[in-house]
Amino acid sequence: xxxxxxxxxxxxxxxxxxxxxxxxxxxxxxxxxxxxxxxxxxxxxxxxxxxxxxxxxxxxxxxxxxxxxxxxxxxxxxxxxxxxxxxxxxxxxxxxxxxxxxxxxxxxxxxxxxxxxxxxxxxxxxxxxxxxxxxxxxxxxxxxxxxxxxx
Amino acid sequence: xxxxxxxxxxxxxxxxxxxxxxxxxxxxxxxxxxxxxxxxxxxxxxxxxxxxxxxxxxxxxxxxxxxxxxxxxxxxxxxxxxxxxxxxxxxxxxxxxxxxxxxxxxxxxxxxxxxxxxxxxxxxxxxxxxxxxxxxxxxxxxxxxxxxxxx
Numbered sequence: 001x002x003x004x005x006x007x008x009x010x011x012x013x014x015x016x017x018x019x020x021x022x023x024x025x026x027x028x029x030x031x032x033x034x035x036x037x038x039x040x041x042x043x044x045x046x047x048x049x050x051x052x053x054x055x056x057x058x059x060x061x062x063x064x065x066x067x068x069x070x071x072x073x074x075x076x077x078x079x080x081x082x083x084x085x086x087x088x089x090x091x092x093x094x095x096x097x098x099x100x101x102x103x104x105x106x107x108x109x110x111x112x113x114x115x116x117x118x119x120x121x122x123x124x125x126x127x128x129x130x131x132x133x134x135x136x137x138x139x140x141x142x143x144x145x146x147x148x149x150x151x
Numbered sequence: 152x153x154x155x156x157x158x159x160x161x162x163x164x165x166x167x168x169x170x171x172x173x174x175x176x177x178x179x180x181x182x183x184x185x186x187x188x189x190x191x192x193x194x195x196x197x198x199x200x201x202x203x204x205x206x207x208x209x210x211x212x213x214x215x216x217x218x219x220x221x222x223x224x225x226x227x228x229x230x231x232x233x234x235x236x237x238x239x240x241x242x243x244x245x246x247x248x249x250x251x252x253x254x255x256x257x258x259x260x261x262x263x264x265x266x267x268x269x270x271x272x273x274x275x276x277x278x279x280x281x282x283x284x285x286x287x288x289x290x291x292x293x294x295x296x297x298x299x300x301x302x
Contacts, residue, residue, distance in 0.1 A: 045216060051210045052203065061203045065196060068299040074153060088239025088260075089203060093299045108241075148219040148244045 002124040008032050012077040013128060015042040015055065022047050025146055026135050027055035029078040031063050031095075033070065039063025045146055054146070055079065056086035058091070060120055071095050079128050081108025083147060091116055101128040105136055106147065154274040160252055163228045166206065166281055173198050176287050176297055178206035180229040182214050182246075184221065191216025196297055205297070206230065207237035211244070222246050230279050232259025234298060242267055252279040254258050256287055257298065280290040 005013060008030055015028025019042035031039035041058025044050050050099070056078050071093040081103035082090065090098060090113060097119040103110060110120045136143045144151045156164060159181055166179025170193035178189040182190035192209025195201050207229050219227065222244040232254035233241065241264060242247060254261060261271045287294045295302045 017209050050212055051216055051244070052208050057203050061201055063202075065200050065202055065296065067296050068301045070301060071199075081240070083243050085239040085243040088234070088236040088242075092236040093202070093236050093238075128187070143218065145218050148222060150219045 003125060005101075005125055006125070008037065008075070008077045009038060009079075009123060009128075011100060012038060012079050013118070013131075015040055016079045016128075016131065017060075017074075019043050019047070019055070020135065021129075022064065025139075025142060026101070026131060027078070027080045029055040030074060031074055031076055032057050033074045038074070043146070046142060052085070054083065054086050056082055057089060060089055068094060075099060077101075079149075080132060081106055081110055082113070084109045084112070087113050090118060097121075099123065101125050102132065104129045105132045123139040154276055156252075156274070156276055156278075159188065159226070159228045160230075160250060160274065160276070160279075161189060162191060162208075163230050163252065166191055166210075167230045167279075167282070170194050170198070171282075171286065175254060176290075177282060178229070178231045180206040180210040180227060180278055181209075182210050182227055184225045189225070194297065197293060199281070203236070205234065205237050207233050208240060212294045213239055219245060226250060228252075230259055231283060232257055232273070233264070235263070238264050240270060248272075250274065251277050254285065255280045256283045 012028045016026040022024035024046040025043040028042040039059045042054035075097040077099045079101035087109040100122045163179045167177040172179035175197040176194040179193040190210045195204035226248040230252035238260040251273045
């Protein structure tokens with residue numbers, strides 16, 4: 001079953017599209033606290049030559065410094081299932097809930113997140129799946145670099 | 152038993168001390184490939200107001216973009232046991248070996264790293280332990296923010 005986007009996943013998707021328009025890897029994320037977007041970002045590997053700025057990491061980076069009490073009221077929305085680095089960041093900051101646009105093109109570490117108590121919802125939205133599938137087919141080298149797979 | 156520092160842990164420690172001299176959290180790291188330091192950095196929470204730039208992440212960030220084949224020849228040296236975010240980054244990039252200055256002041260996720268096949272060596276060097284202990288005692292608020300612990 002595929003699910004539609006709410007305003008927050010829509011914002012994460014817009015981040016992904018912004019990244020694509022910059023020539024980057026189209027993965028976007030927003031950090032939401034009590035209904036308000038408090039951080040947003042997208043993968044910056046190509047744009048900034050930076051291997052740690054996955055979409056989720058860029059959103060956390062852009063949200064700035066906060067105490068633990070801040071993050072426990074947050075939900076992270078990301079267009080693609082988070083890798084182990086981004087999952088680790090979610091666990092470090094004890095973000096209790098993650099909403100994932102799709103896990104068809106990349107399985108990520110949602111099972112690991114759940115095993116450590118994070119609530120994970122996977123939408124598998126068709127528009128996001130199609131967008132990411134097209135990007136991977138057209139850009140296999142940079143995609144494999146981003147998930148550190150040998151080719 | 153406490154062990155002495157080799158040139159790489161010494162470089163990571165110098166990064167930690169540089170961070171302390173900047174008013175930051177004194178945790179440093181270097182990425183070493185075939186005997187050569189290819190990335191170095193230190194925690195930048197205070198200096199850059201950035202929650203994702205732990206020492207290990209800053210070193211990976213400063214080392215730039217690389218394919219998976221690059222990282223598999225690397226060892227990461229870090230003064231403090233890596234948290235779950237930094238451990239996730241180590242696993243994403245399949246860095247096979249991590250050398251840890253100490254895990255007395257923070258246990259980190261070395262058991263998790265080992266469970267996923269990473270070789271972890273923990274030196275528990277006295278000089279690094281003492282330096283970090285003093286920092287935490289004098290700066291409990293920023294330290295707890297960095298590991299996202301409620302106070």
